[in-house]
Amino acid sequence: MGLNQDPVKSVEEQAAERGILTTTVEKMTHWAQKSSLWPATFGLACCAIEMINVTNSRFDLARFGMEVFRASPRQADLMIVAGRVSQKMAPVVRTVWEQMPEPKWVISMGACASSGGVFDNYAIVQGVDHVVPVDVYVPGCPPTPDALLFGILKLQEKITRGLPPKYRELAAAGGPA
Amino acid sequence: MAQGVKTDDLFETGLHSSLSRESMVLNLGPQHPATHGVLRVRLTLDGETVLHAEPVIGYLHTGFEKTAETHTYQQANTLTDRMDYLSPLTNNLAYVLAVEKLMGIEVPKRAQYIRVLFSELSRLGSHLVWLGTHVMDLGAMSVLFYCLRERELILDLIEQTAGVRMNPSYFRVGGLAYDLPEGFHENCQRFLDGFPKWMQSYKNLVQGNPLIEDRLKGVGRLSKEDALALSATGPILRASGVPMDLRKSDPYCFYDEFEFDVPVRTGGDSFDRFWVRMEEMEQSVRIMNQALAKIDPVGAYTTTDRKVSLPPREEIYGNMEALIHQFKLVSGGFNVPKGEVYQGVEGPKGEMGFYIVSDGGARPYRWRARTPSFYNLQTMPTMTRGGLVADVIVAIGTIDIVLGDVDK
Numbered sequence: 001m002g003l004n005q006d007p008v009k010s011v012e013e014q015a016a017e018r019g020i021l022t023t024t025v026e027k028m029t030h031w032a033q034k035s036s037l038w039p040a041t042f043g044l045a046c047c048a049i050e051m052i053n054v055t056n057s058r059f060d061l062a063r064f065g066m067e068v069f070r071a072s073p074r075q076a077d078l079m080i081v082a083g084r085v086s087q088k089m090a091p092v093v094r095t096v097w098e099q100m101p102e103p104k105w106v107i108s109m110g111a112c113a114s115s116g117g118v119f120d121n122y123a124i125v126q127g128v129d130h131v132v133p134v135d136v137y138v139p140g141c142p143p144t145p146d147a148l149l150f151g152i153l154k155l156q157e158k159i160t161r162g163l164p165p166k167y168r169e170l171a172a173a174g175g176p177a
Numbered sequence: 178m179a180q181g182v183k184t185d186d187l188f189e190t191g192l193h194s195s196l197s198r199e200s201m202v203l204n205l206g207p208q209h210p211a212t213h214g215v216l217r218v219r220l221t222l223d224g225e226t227v228l229h230a231e232p233v234i235g236y237l238h239t240g241f242e243k244t245a246e247t248h249t250y251q252q253a254n255t256l257t258d259r260m261d262y263l264s265p266l267t268n269n270l271a272y273v274l275a276v277e278k279l280m281g282i283e284v285p286k287r288a289q290y291i292r293v294l295f296s297e298l299s300r301l302g303s304h305l306v307w308l309g310t311h312v313m314d315l316g317a318m319s320v321l322f323y324c325l326r327e328r329e330l331i332l333d334l335i336e337q338t339a340g341v342r343m344n345p346s347y348f349r350v351g352g353l354a355y356d357l358p359e360g361f362h363e364n365c366q367r368f369l370d371g372f373p374k375w376m377q378s379y380k381n382l383v384q385g386n387p388l389i390e391d392r393l394k395g396v397g398r399l400s401k402e403d404a405l406a407l408s409a410t411g412p413i414l415r416a417s418g419v420p421m422d423l424r425k426s427d428p429y430c431f432y433d434e435f436e437f438d439v440p441v442r443t444g445g446d447s448f449d450r451f452w453v454r455m456e457e458m459e460q461s462v463r464i465m466n467q468a469l470a471k472i473d474p475v476g477a478y479t480t481t482d483r484k485v486s487l488p489p490r491e492e493i494y495g496n497m498e499a500l501i502h503q504f505k506l507v508s509g510g511f512n513v514p515k516g517e518v519y520q521g522v523e524g525p526k527g528e529m530g531f532y533i534v535s536d537g538g539a540r541p542y543r544w545r546a547r548t549p550s551f552y553n554l555q556t557m558p559t560m561t562r563g564g565l566v567a568d569v570i571v572a573i574g575t576i577d578i579v580l581g582d583v584d585k
Contacts (some may be wrong), residue, residue, distance in 0.1 A: 042208065044215055045237060045581050046262035046343055049306065054326040086584075089207065089215060089236045096208055107199070118255065123240035142343055143260075 006153040026162065033077075033103070035065040037152075040076035042096065051082045057168040059145040064152060070094030073099040078155075079132070080148075084112035085125045095172035097132045105165050107151055108134045113143045121163040190203060200228055205569065207236045213310065213573060214580030219232070219558075220569065222493070230561040230569055232554055237584040245544035246420040249510025251350055252277050257531075258344035259549055261582040263306050264299035266292075266335075266522040267541075269348040275520035275531040276350045282485060286479035288352040294468040295347060296430075296522070297461040301372075301578075302309055302331045303525035304458050306486040306549050310384060311451075311574035315392050320382050330368050337361070350511075351486035352479025357472070365469055372462050380455070391395055391447035397560040397572040400445055407559065408552040411527025412453045413576060417445035422470075427514050451565040451573040485511050519547075526550050526577055550582035 030051055043051055055061045055069070068091050070076040073096045097106065108128050111117035114128035114137045125131060135158065138151035164172070204215040215236035221229040241260060247254040257272045258265035270292055277284060305328045309321030332342040339345030339357050383389050401410070404417040414421050422439040424432040440456035442449035442478050479486045485508055488499040505511075515537040521530030527549030534543035553576050560572045 045239075046259055049262060050343065052438050053325060053329070057322055057328070058326070058329050073208075084237065084239055086236060088238060088240050092207055092215075092236070119244060120261075121240040121244045132560055144342060166258065 005157065012024065030160050030162055036068075037064075037066050037076040037078045037105070037155075038068045038076045039080050039102060040071050040073045040096065040100065041069045042044070042079055043082060044081065044085065045112065047082035047113070049078055049103075050142045050145055050148065051109065054145040054148050061149070061152075064149075064156065073097070073100065076100055076119055077104045079104070079158065080107045081113045081132070081134075081170040082109040082142075083112075084117065084119060084128060085096060085128050085131065086123050087088045087125060090125050090131045093128065094131050103165050104167075105135045105155055105159075106132050107136045107138060107148075109148060110137045110143055111139060113114050114139065117141060133170055135166045203566075207233075209422075213369070216573070216578065216580055218569065218573075220566065222566065225565045227561050227564050227566060227569060230558050230572075232557055234580075234583050235491055236455065236549075239581070239585060241546060241585050242544050246541055248541075249539050250513055250541065251506075251510055253541065254349060255344075255346045257546070258346055259581060260447050260546060261524065261526065261529070261579045262343060263579055264303040265344050266295045266299040266347060267522055267529055267558045269346060270296055270430070270523070271520055271522040271529045273348045273350050274522065275518050275533050277532060278514065279349075279516055279518040279535060279553070280485070282351055282480055282482060284352050284480055287473055287476040287536070288299040288478050290468050290471045291353060291357065291478065292348055293430050293432065293435070294465055294472065295338075296538060297378075297465045297468070298331050298334060300525040301458055301461045301465075302328050302409045304454050306463075307454060307525075307577045308379060308573075309420060311577070312389065312572045314570050315389055317382070317389070319392070320379060323375070323378060323382075327372070334361070334365055335367060347488070349479070353480060354475075356478045357474075361563050362469060362472070362474060365465070368472065369462055369466055371471065373459075376462075377458060378547035383451075390448065392567075392571055393446070393451055393575075395448075396423070396564065396568045397447040397450075397557055397575060398445050399560050401443075401546075403559050404445065404556065409527070409556050410549055410552065412457065413553055413556060416442045416453045417451040423521055429520070429522060435464050435467050436487045447571050447575040448523070448580055454577070467523075483581065497551050507543060512539050513541075517543075518550055523546065526548055526579070526582065527553055546585060548578075550578040550580075550583060553583070554578050 015022050053059060055067055061067050077100060077102065079097055080133065081093065108114045112119060113128045116124050128134060135156045136151045138147055140147050191516055196497050201223055203220040203321045204217065205220055207215040217233040217236060219229055219233055241256050244255055247360045247466055254269060257268040262295035293306045293406060305324040309324035312320040334439065335345055339354065396436040399413065399417050400419045404419065418441065418484045420439055420441045425439055436555050437460045439459065442453055483502040484521045487501055492499040493503050513535040515535055517534045518529060519527045528547065529549055532545040533541050536542040557576060561569045
């Protein structure tokens with residue numbers, strides 16, 4: 001039996017009528033990736049408390065398949081930099097990021113991680129993007145859990161659309177990862 | 178090694194087994210789930226036994242003190258929130274009281290009562306996070322979810338009053354940033370009435386639980402002498418048998434008008450510190466109930482001294498002088514008379530104090546924070562000596578550190 005019997009309907013539509021969904025391997029992978037991001041526990045300062053709150057029953061991060069916070073970066077593919085990054089902490093952030101298996105993403109949570117925030121001084125790195133490539137920035141001091149959820153949804157959207165993680169984008173442009 | 182302890186001395190103490198003279202150095206943190214942030218501990222081990230635990234701090238050094246010197250007094254208030262971010266309002270309180278003391282400002286009594294109420298709310302919120310995370314370190318996940326559920330209600334009260342959940346900077350020099358919102362009394366009363374029931378549900382989970390008691394009893398013992406010598410304050414000191422509480426010994430904000438007990442225990446181990454905090458939560462609710470009854474629904478919330486406190490909006494639109502005051506305060510801040518001052522308050526973690534030196538200008542000449550966690554962390558090597566690695570986690574949990582408070 002040939003599928004392409006009706007010239008008006010596409011192959012996909014005819015298959016759907018029989019209860020078969022068709023897609024590309026790439027789309028399937030993106031869908032799986034975005035639905036099971038495993039964040040590394042990387043709380044630094046105030047934002048970390050709001051990051052913990054995101055997992056509690058009121059905000060329920062588990063709805064997005066992300067409640068599995070991993071203590072080891074080797075088991076995580078998302079790093080939420082929650083809080084101010086000091087000059088002393090910056091190499092540690094980089095090491096943790098490098099230990100994460102690819103593909104991996106970074107969310108910069110809060111004003112301090114994104115730009116240094118109110119701490120324009122000798123101690124704080126003026127934006128974690130000096131240290132690791134950032135995919136999504138979430139503003140706020142600290143961002144509310146809702147804001148972080150929105151940032152996470154933006155990241156999921158990015159993955160669904162098949163956009164490469166930031167470090168690959170930078171590498172493709174010839175810049176440092 | 179810290180405190181002049183040489184490895185050889187440790188061998189002589191007998192803690193080290195006689196069979197082997199080889200010790201192992203293990204790094205805990207700075208990226209570790211049980212260090213409550215970015216604390217790094219360098220452990221010198223003999224097998225499972227801890228010979229020495231040396232905290233390595235500075236991974237969250239933010240430069241608060243230097244930054245504050247470039248801010249006006251009112252602006253610097255926002256920095257204090259971000260030190261101990263679990264109870265931002267007690268930090269605010271210590272700071273504004275210090276500046277007010279230096280300037281000799283009279284704050285309306287109603288504003289002081291509101292400050293008491295919010296300080297205790299902060300203490301409760303901080304202790305709830307401590308309870309949840311500490312018990313989670315011991316291996317029980319569910320308590321954290323209950324604690325965070327109730328903490329959300331506290332954050333809701335703060336949000337409807339100050340506009341944000343965390344870091345509200347609600348206390349300002351001269352009084353408060355805003356008046357209480359409509360319906361606050363009812364909302365707060367509903368929370369206070371519900372709390373004893375929730376408290377009981379936490380107790381049901383932990384009280385008499387053999388797993389938790391075995392992990393805490395006799396672990397991380399700190400003698401009264403050591404606690405005093407290491408400048409410990411707060412629940413750690415009170416669990417070691419010293420009834421020191423600034424709310425009683427050096428009352429501020431009319432704390433002497435309130436009836437409450439200071440929980441004290443004498444064992445000095447993790448179990449005692451655990452229960453001192455649990456009892457403190459109940460006392461906080463007691464204070465809040467009294468404070469709420471004392472707060473009139475309408476009244477002054479800030480000083481009328483327009484050289485310090487912003488005039489209300491309506492006044493600015495109709496009064497030239499008010500407009501000038503607004504402009505002066507926003508653009509340049511207020512000047513603080515020459516002098517120095519120290520003011521401490523009893524935060525959830527211990528004595529939170531500010532030492533401020535003014536050269537007579539609008540920005541502090543020196544701005545020094547005495548943060549409780551920094552001093553309390555010093556007790557960790559003493560507590561963990563001779564214990565097991567798992568006890569280090571318990572000790573960190575019962576010290577209740579916040580790294581923003583330690584590293585400043």
